[in-house]
Amino acid sequence: MKKLLFAGAALLGLLGSSALAAEDRVVRVFNWSDYIDASILEDFTKETGIKVVYDVFDSNEILETKLLAGGTGYDVVVPTGTFLGRQVQAGVFQKLDKSKLPNLENMWPQIMSRIERFDPGNEHAINYMWGTTGIGYNVEKIKERMPDAPVDSWDMLFKPEVVSKFADCGIHVLDTADEMFPAALTYLGLDPDSDKPEDFAKATEVLLKIRPYIQKFHSSEYINGLANGDICMAIGWSGDVLQARDRAAEADNGVTIAYSIPKEGAMMWFDNMAIPADAPHVEEAHAFLNYIMKPEVVAKATDYVFYANGNKASQAFVSKEVLEDPAIYPSEATIENLFSVTTKSPKAMRVRTREWTKVKTGQ
Amino acid sequence: MTAGDSASGAPFGSTAREAATDGPDIERTVRPRVRRGLGGWLLIAVPYLWLLTFFLAPFFIVFKISLSEVAVAIPPYLPTFDLAAGWDAFVSGITALSIDNYLWLTEDSLYWKSYVSSIVIAATSTLIALIVGYPMAYGMARAPKAWRPTLLMLVILPFWTSFLIRVYAWIGILKTEGLLNQFLLWLGLIDTPLTILNTNVAVYIGIVYSYLPFLVLPLYATLEKLDESLLEAASDLGSPPWRSFWTITVPLSLPGVIAGCFLVFIPAVGEFVIPDLLGGSDTLMIGKTLWTEFFNNRDWPVSSAVAVLLLLILVVPIVLFQNQQQRATEKGR
Structure with missing residues (x-):
């Protein structure tokens, strides 16, 4: 059985772009329920050879209780801003290795600066969706x-x-x-x-x-x-x-x-992706974050969940009907009137x- | 939360079985004659070790957290004890502990109201369960012998489905456009749907439904063993059936009634799943208050203090239950 698994993993490694992976590479993601187009996860595995173990929660409180107890085994979690702030203070997250996140250049500066209130210097998290x-x-x-x-x-x-x-x-x-x-x-x-x-x-x-x-x-x-x-x-x-x-x-x-x-x-409010300090698959977590920051990928998610994302470059790929809906992407004037x-x-x-x-x- | 709940249910289940077979009786007659060798001591050590590891040690951890202070950290309280930090750190940690959280509980009426409301809801549910369960157990015990295993099986059968799923099923039955309302509307008994879900009535239904087997099983065990010749003698002497029932059956079944009631009451006081799923926002129960403190407020110290107090409150009925069990077995000897 073990041999078989090994063979399967090796095959997967060969099929994927990174032939280096001799063992099964995984990333464990803990996200809100109904918050992604499932095909994005499949595409990610196809492109990188990293398997996604995807779990969902329905409240920030549950997520925080798990994170503060420690040892969750998750590699990527998605807390909302105010919760992210407290969790950063508590030392729950590790600093992102920005050299592994070239797609950061696609992010929306206005959104990133709003998140700095919770995560000074945007060191621990990237924005996924906001609303x-x-x-x-x-x-x-x-x-x-x-x-x-x-x-x-x-x-x-x-x-x-x-x-x-x-x-x-x-x-x-x-x-x-x-x-x-x-x-x-x-x-x-x-x-x-x-x-x-x-x-x-x-x-x-x-x-x-x-x-x-x-x-x-x-x-x-x-x-x-x-x-x-x-x-x-x-x-x-x-x-x-x-x-x-x-x-x-x-x-x-x-x-x-x-x-x-x-x-x-x-x-x-802002829902952000971050990597817990004790994440077992740090490398894969960065790969996942970088993939999510691809403009066409996160645009697909936005079209699916009807939330705006914090990725400026993605707006070229978001469907017109979603992008022009002021309830999803409010006008500049309305945004000025929003508080966090x-x-x-x-x-x-x-x-x-x-x-x-x-x-x-x-x- | 469900795991914890079913875990707390399990010991009561085993007590039910114990009460049903009257196990301690055998142990008692054997005990004085046994001379214990090493093996004997080891045998006794196992349950004590079990108790120490899975009850006392967790209790002391919870108790210690209840004396701590909230902090923004992992874990979210202070002080934490690190064996590597040495004796001085340990001593300063001990002095940092305080009973502030218990004082906080006395300052806010919410907690006392939750405790009292939990006890009232549990007691009322127990009474309803007794009224429903006694005829069931009586009917089972009086049924032809060949039917009894089947009837017993029917009582136990719901346990094959997850407790959580069974409570969820009640949402489908009780909601405004649910099965019950549709049925009543179809019968023409009501013309507007009743609001049952998210009220205390739904909580009572949920508790009575979930814990009924715990009452029926010990009661059935007592009633089944009842010496029928007593009833025959009474009837020979001209006692009408109802009188025989009140003067013979009821008093003799009392140990079963008491055991069953405790087995419903004790877990019902700390119930969380049922009030959360079926109750409304104004259903006050201590299990829910504890959940709010732990998850919404992330206040581990205060929720630990609530848990310790809950345990202290439940110790009273548990000790009463133990005494009653002991008296019952002594009488049986």
Whole structure:
């Protein structure tokens, strides 16, 4: 059996471009669910001879818990900015060997400089996708209940007299304090990045007032909910809402979904690829990162997941319909109005999580 | 989370079997006459070693973390002990430990409310399970002998499917457009779908369903052994069946009732999967609170303190259960 494996590996090595590989080369990738076109992984193996072991997660919290426990065995992981910041501080990641990443020149400087808040000098991570957190809604049902609904404003969620009109058709809200507190603070005209306990308390007050109208705090069910017409409004991630829009259009079920970025400002977030300090296959991980930074490769991923990527050169390959959709690639003016938040101290996190528990449980 | 849960379920399963066969009885009669050689001691050492490695050692690790402080590091707390760092580092590490996390638990009512709510939910579920399970066990014990193995098999059969999958299946049954609502609508009993999923009602259904076998099995074992000649004698002396049931069957089945109730109550208090999947955002249970502290807050020290307190709270019913088991076996002798 061992001999057979060896023979297979040798054959694979010969077939691949790197005939050097006498043993099976692998890279273990841990990414968000539904976040890549699977053919990209196959193409990568074809081109490099490196096998991809692909695992998925559905929350930053799960990823971070694994990373902080250490010894995950993963070579590439994809944390969001604020989480990346804390993980870099904790020493979870190794510095990238930029000599092995020639495709770095394709990256989008504006996006890279925004990520520097989490990863000074962009030493540990490259951007994969980025998006916004805004309002997804069912056009017909909202219009029916309130013809002049302020769909481009946080008033939709945070003004009790507005949101109460939509309670009967179902509202979902993301189940993460990291997104909802900055949103509430923006509505209040406070600094969305604040870590003052009194600001958290003010945000909690606003959230508690609208809590009775919210059907569920959940971070993924809204995709199906919006698409099927089960719910009429969701605070969600841009690409997810757009997936719901496409599903509804395909099903032709009379549901029209739209996504809006509130004019008061919305959160812009970044999902980034990094290599854990204890990664077993460092060489292969760099090869994977470099492959993902190929313009035509990441463009294919963007066309598939409806999120913008941080690769400027890829825009020549992204399909026109995606590139020109302001919900995916917002205009320069809108981007200026988007904010991103920084990593919070453990003490501030504890207070904020407690406030979030209060919002959700009423305790 | 599921692994931990099924792991905590396993010992109770074995206790159920022990209670069912009344195993300790045999051990007790043999024990005084045994003179232990080296082999004998080794034999005894195995379970103790098991307990030490897989229960006490992890407990002390958790206990130590509960006295630590959160840090941005791997692992995310301080101090950590490194054997290579020497005695001084060890001493300074010890002095850095504090009970702050336990004080934090007393300051915030969320934790106490979670504990109390868990106990209430577990106790109510146990009561419902008893009401459902007693007739089942009674029916099985009174069924013709040839049927009993089949009936027993039917009770055990659900264990062949993963616990997690069975709880997930309940989502499909209970949701607004789920099987139950469709059925009730079809029957014409209701005209608008009931909201059951994401409420405490769904949590009760989930717990009762999942833990029912743990109640039925020991109860069946007790009822099956019941001496039927007592009932015959009662009926000869003119006692109506209902009276025989209350004055003979019920008191004699009490050890089975108590064992079964503990086996449902104890794991239900710390249940996480069921409230998470079936409960709503306002379902307060300590298992969920612990999960939030550990995953959402990444606060290992506070979640460890919650876990230690949970264990202390559960020690009371576990000790009561042990005493009851011991009394039952002594009586049986």
